Amino acid sequence: MTSSRSAWVFAWALLAPAIIYVLIIVAWPLVETVRLSFTDASLRKVVNYVGWRNYEKIFNETFLTVITRTFIWTFFSVLLKMIIGMCGAVLLNAAVPGRNLFRILTMPPWIVPMAIGIFMWGWMYNGQFGMISGLLQRFGIVDGPVAFLAYGSTAFWATIVTDVWIGVPMVTIYFLAAMQAIPKDLYEAAWTDGASRWTRFRRITLPLMAPAIITMSMLSLIATFNSFDIIWILTQGGPSGQTTTMIIDTYQVAIGSKKYGEGAARAVVICIFLSLFCLAYFRVTRRLHAMDKA
Amino acid sequence: MALFRKDDTPMIDRYRWWEIIGIYAGIFAFLFFMLAPFIEGFLVSLKPLAQLFSTPYSFWPENGSFAAYFTMWESVPGFARYIFNSFLISSVATIIVLLLVVPAAYAFARFSFKGMGLVLAAFLAVSMFSGAVLLIPLFRLMRTLGMLNTYWSMIVPGAAFLIPAAIWLLRTYMMRIPRELNEAAYMDGASQFYTFRRVILPIARPGIIVVAIMTFIGAYSQQFIFALTFNSKTEYMPLPIGLYAYFGKQEVIWNELMAASFVGIAPALILIFFLQRYLVGGLTAGAVKQ
Numbered sequence: 001m002t003s004s005r006s007a008w009v010f011a012w013a014l015l016a017p018a019i020i021y022v023l024i025i026v027a028w029p030l031v032e033t034v035r036l037s038f039t040d041a042s043l044r045k046v047v048n049y050v051g052w053r054n055y056e057k058i059f060n061e062t063f064l065t066v067i068t069r070t071f072i073w074t075f076f077s078v079l080l081k082m083i084i085g086m087c088g089a090v091l092l093n094a095a096v097p098g099r100n101l102f103r104i105l106t107m108p109p110w111i112v113p114m115a116i117g118i119f120m121w122g123w124m125y126n127g128q129f130g131m132i133s134g135l136l137q138r139f140g141i142v143d144g145p146v147a148f149l150a151y152g153s154t155a156f157w158a159t160i161v162t163d164v165w166i167g168v169p170m171v172t173i174y175f176l177a178a179m180q181a182i183p184k185d186l187y188e189a190a191w192t193d194g195a196s197r198w199t200r201f202r203r204i205t206l207p208l209m210a211p212a213i214i215t216m217s218m219l220s221l222i223a224t225f226n227s228f229d230i231i232w233i234l235t236q237g238g239p240s241g242q243t244t245t246m247i248i249d250t251y252q253v254a255i256g257s258k259k260y261g262e263g264a265a266r267a268v269v270i271c272i273f274l275s276l277f278c279l280a281y282f283r284v285t286r287r288l289h290a291m292d293k294a
Numbered sequence: 295m296a297l298f299r300k301d302d303t304p305m306i307d308r309y310r311w312w313e314i315i316g317i318y319a320g321i322f323a324f325l326f327f328m329l330a331p332f333i334e335g336f337l338v339s340l341k342p343l344a345q346l347f348s349t350p351y352s353f354w355p356e357n358g359s360f361a362a363y364f365t366m367w368e369s370v371p372g373f374a375r376y377i378f379n380s381f382l383i384s385s386v387a388t389i390i391v392l393l394l395v396v397p398a399a400y401a402f403a404r405f406s407f408k409g410m411g412l413v414l415a416a417f418l419a420v421s422m423f424s425g426a427v428l429l430i431p432l433f434r435l436m437r438t439l440g441m442l443n444t445y446w447s448m449i450v451p452g453a454a455f456l457i458p459a460a461i462w463l464l465r466t467y468m469m470r471i472p473r474e475l476n477e478a479a480y481m482d483g484a485s486q487f488y489t490f491r492r493v494i495l496p497i498a499r500p501g502i503i504v505v506a507i508m509t510f511i512g513a514y515s516q517q518f519i520f521a522l523t524f525n526s527k528t529e530y531m532p533l534p535i536g537l538y539a540y541f542g543k544q545e546v547i548w549n550e551l552m553a554a555s556f557v558g559i560a561p562a563l564i565l566i567f568f569l570q571r572y573l574v575g576g577l578t579a580g581a582v583k584q
Contacts, residue, residue: 010486011405014397015413018457021394025454026420029431036430084324091320094309102321104567106328112559113380113515115534119541119555120331123338123548131334134351165327226424229518233538247426255523260430267427274427278419 036264054265070245085171110169152242178212211288218281339552366550376536384513399464421458447524467501
């Protein structure tokens with residue numbers, strides 16, 4: 001290598017453009033959000049410093065309900081993504097003819113423009129014309145049409161199902177890759193000892209995939225917590241606010257009502273949660289990494 | 295095309311017939327969940343309007359036709375423009391991301407100095423703060439820069455959130471390029487920059503192409519919230535927002551909307567079939583090694 005000083009200068013010169021770009025577009029807005037959360041900024045020209053007033057204002061019962069709902073929404077969405085993703089990976093790992101084609105066919109929800117996939121779900125949930133209500137009636141499971149997006153409880157689950165649908169392909173492919181990285185001789189040894197297929201899955205596959213499952217759960221948790229498009233397109237947070245998560249709530253206050261200060265205070269609360277998830281993610285991956293080395 | 299390879303999976307004990315049936319049943323149920331919206335959307339695009347609004351619900355199109363695929367160009371105004379906009383926005387965003395990410399990924403892959411680990415972690419953290427959280431200052435920033443209601447309002451913030459994943463992927467790829475290549479170049483008296491440009495870049499080209507494709511797909515499929523918030527001009531709308539705006543109107547011609555959606559996702563679907571190998575490889579490159 002050449003002198004380490006010139007290498008140092010060169011490396012930082014390569015990094016500088018990306019760092020500056022991200023500082024302007026992400027880091028500065030992050031700081032600005034915190035600053036705005038202490039002001040009464042809106043469309044008006046005059047902006048006053050208001051101290052903690054925005055925070056005092058938002059910590060009411062409605063906001064606490066929104067926080068709780070966001071966590072429940074995220075929890076079930078991530079849980080279902082992990083379960084369905086694992087089932088998908090196991091099925092697509094089975095040595096049956098056609099599996100390469102099946103693997104390709106899992107990818108569309110991940111690759112097509114998200115909004116368009118969601119439009120199609122919107123139509124499926126439609127009570128009068130949609131496939132789900134139509135088929136349920138056909139098979140006599142329900143009596144009349146069910147407008148899934150018109151009632152709080154069904155709309156809540158409908159948005160979760162769509163979020164799961166978008167997240168599953170990536171989880172499945174990731175799990176599939178992790179599954180194939182497990183040494184084959186482990187399975188052969190277990191098979192020689194007479195372990196059944198289920199025992200092999202429980203004793204070899206699951207434990208060895210724990211790092212992949214944990215990593216994916218954390219990443220999925222962050223993505224799901226941030227989910228905006230799905231709820232906005234399907235319900236805009238309705239009916240009567242029953243699918244309003246923190247992101248949707250913030251958008252409605254900040255962009256919808258142009259209350260930038262109050263919106264920023266909500267965004268700061270979201271950022272605090274995200275930072276905690278982020279820290280947890282880094283700690284977990286570092287610990288897994290250390291375990292790998294040992 | 296080899297549909298299945300035996301060495302991929304331990305073929306220790308053979309499947310019994312009922313297990314094979316179970317596997318196929320499971321796979322078809324799984325794929326049905328993944329493809330149901332597309333099946334429904336496609337069937338709707340074939341159905342005549344009268345059938346859509348008639349009860350009881352019928353699954354298969356009666357007197358189905360591809361008519362909607364021809365009439366939609368007029369009923370969904372500006373459709374061709376939306377597609378063009380989507381391609382333009384995604385392409386420019388991809389170019390920006392590549393210009394920033396290729397040098398940065400190389401630096402992360404080859405050099406290690408104090409603070410670089412922290413910078414890498416910071417880049418990853420960035421991807422976790424979605425644009426939705428930062429909309430207020432971004433809106434004001436776009437306004438200050440005079441970018442509201444231009445293509446740039448969707449390109450500039452969009453690119454920022456595509457950078458972390460691109461860096462991560464490309465760094466993993468570049469770490470596999472042997473260090474000896476650098477050393478040989480230095481021995482020959484090449485400068486750092488010359489080595490990067492003339493030795494590393496050509497070798498890294500396949501990796502750069504994969505990252506470009508992933509970034510383009512990401513940009514094409516995730517341009518909703520910035521477009522919704524920063525642009526209200528029809529002529530600059532990308533496809534998702536264009537269709538969303540059409541959605542909000544009173545009389546939606548559903549079969550034509552679904553036909554338009556299908557034309558809009560066709561490029562992505564075609565890409566999958568050609569590029570699925572790279573996509574899977576790219577997605578899992580950083581994953582398994584962690």
